[in-house]
Amino acid sequence: MPFHQLTDTQLDAVREVSNIGMGHAATALSQMIGQRVELRVPQVMVAPIAKVPDCLGGPEKLMAGIFLQILGEARGNIMLLFPEQSACHLCNALLGRKEKCLILDEDTASTLKEVGNILASAYLNALGSLMRRTLIPSVPCLAYDMAGALVDAILIDLGQSGDLALMIETEFGGDIGREKPVRGHFFLIPDPQTFETFLMAAGGIR
Amino acid sequence: MMRNFPWGGLAHTLLPGSQGDGESASPAKYVDGAIRLMVEALVGQGADKQQLVAKIVGGANMFEAEFLSLVDGIGARSAHSARETLTELGIPLVAEDVGGNRGRTVEFDLASGRLMVYCARENSETSL
Numbered sequence: 001m002p003f004h005q006l007t008d009t010q011l012d013a014v015r016e017v018s019n020i021g022m023g024h025a026a027t028a029l030s031q032m033i034g035q036r037v038e039l040r041v042p043q044v045m046v047a048p049i050a051k052v053p054d055c056l057g058g059p060e061k062l063m064a065g066i067f068l069q070i071l072g073e074a075r076g077n078i079m080l081l082f083p084e085q086s087a088c089h090l091c092n093a094l095l096g097r098k099e100k101c102l103i104l105d106e107d108t109a110s111t112l113k114e115v116g117n118i119l120a121s122a123y124l125n126a127l128g129s130l131m132r133r134t135l136i137p138s139v140p141c142l143a144y145d146m147a148g149a150l151v152d153a154i155l156i157d158l159g160q161s162g163d164l165a166l167m168i169e170t171e172f173g174g175d176i177g178r179e180k181p182v183r184g185h186f187f188l189i190p191d192p193q194t195f196e197t198f199l200m201a202a203g204g205i206r
Numbered sequence: 207m208m209r210n211f212p213w214g215g216l217a218h219t220l221l222p223g224s225q226g227d228g229e230s231a232s233p234a235k236y237v238d239g240a241i242r243l244m245v246e247a248l249v250g251q252g253a254d255k256q257q258l259v260a261k262i263v264g265g266a267n268m269f270e271a272e273f274l275s276l277v278d279g280i281g282a283r284s285a286h287s288a289r290e291t292l293t294e295l296g297i298p299l300v301a302e303d304v305g306g307n308r309g310r311t312v313e314f315d316l317a318s319g320r321l322m323v324y325c326a327r328e329n330s331e332t333s334l
Contacts (some may be wrong), residue, residue: 141271143307144327145327146327147309152220155220
C-alpha cells in the first residue's frame with residue numbers, strides 16, 4: 001500500500017495527536033525544571049527518511065540525535081534531531097549553564113537523552129490512546145554528528161522496510177526558548193504494519 | 207599525481223552483505239552487491255579489471271560504547287564484507303579509514319584518484 005500521501009483527515013488527526021503529545025511533554029518538562037515550558041508543533045509532514053537531511057539544512061549539518069525504539073503492541077523507531085545551537089541552548093536552559101556551543105559531557109548527554117525520553121514517552125502515550133495500544137519507549141541513545149550520518153544509522157536499523165517518517169517540527173517556548181530559540185524535529189518511523197494501524201485509527205486508509 | 211586511468215566509481219552503502227536475503231531488489235544497498243555492480247559497470251565501460259584498486263571509508267558506530275553489542279556492530283561487519291568481496295574479486299585494497307564513532311563524508315577526485323575524507327564532528331580532513 002502506498003502511503004506517501006496522507007489525506008487531510010489523517011493529517012489533522014496526526015496534528016491533533018502531536019499537539020496532545022507535546023502538551024503532555026511540556027507539562028512533564030515544566031514540572032521537572034520548575035519553569036514554564038511550551039511546546040508548539042508548527043509543522044507535520046510525511047517524508048521518506050532518506051530525504052530528511054535535505055529538509056533540515058543538508059546532510060553535513062551537525063546535529064544532536066536521540067534515538068528510541070517503540071516497544072509494546074506496535075513497533076517502530078523514534079528519532080529526535082536538534083541542530084547544534086538548539087541543543088546547546090536547551091542544555092543551557094536545563095542545566096543553568098552559559099555555553100556558546102554544545103559541549104558533550106556526561107551532564108549534557110544525559111540531559112538530551114532525558115528530553116528525548118520525556119518527549120517520546122508523552123508522544124507515545126497520546127498516540128497509544130488513539131490507537132488503543134500500549135506503546136513503550138526503549139532506553140534512549142545519543143549521537144552527535146552530521147545529519148546524514150545520523151539518518152544512516154536509522155536506515156541501517158530499518159533495513160528493508162518502513163522508510164517513511166512522520167516529521168513533527170517542535171518548537172520550545174516559554175522560559176526555555178526566551179533567550180535563544182530552541183527548535184527540534186521529532187520523527188516517528190513506524191514499521192509498515194504499525195503505520196497502517198495508525199492510519200486506520202487516524203481516520204481510515206483513504 | 208595524474209593517473210592514466212579515467213575510470214572510477216563511488217558507492218555509498220548501508221548494510222554489510224546480502225547473503226541469506228535471497229536476490230535482493232536493491233543490491234546497491236549492500237556492500238557486496240554495490241562493489242560487484244560497480245566493478246561490472248567499470249569493466250562494461252572498458253576499464254581493465256586488473257588495474258582496479260579500492261579504498262574504503264566508514265563503518266563507524268554512531269552510538270556510545272554502552273550500547274555496543276558483544277558481536278561486531280554493523281559498521282565493523284560492513285568493513286569486513288568489503289574486504290572479503292574485494293579479495294574475492296582480486297582487487298587490492300590500497301587505503302582505508304574505518305571504524306570509530308564519527309560520521310564521515312567523502313569526495314573522490316577521478317583525475318588524481320585521491321579520496322578526501324571530511325569529518326564534521328572533529329572538523330578534520332584527511333587525504334587517502
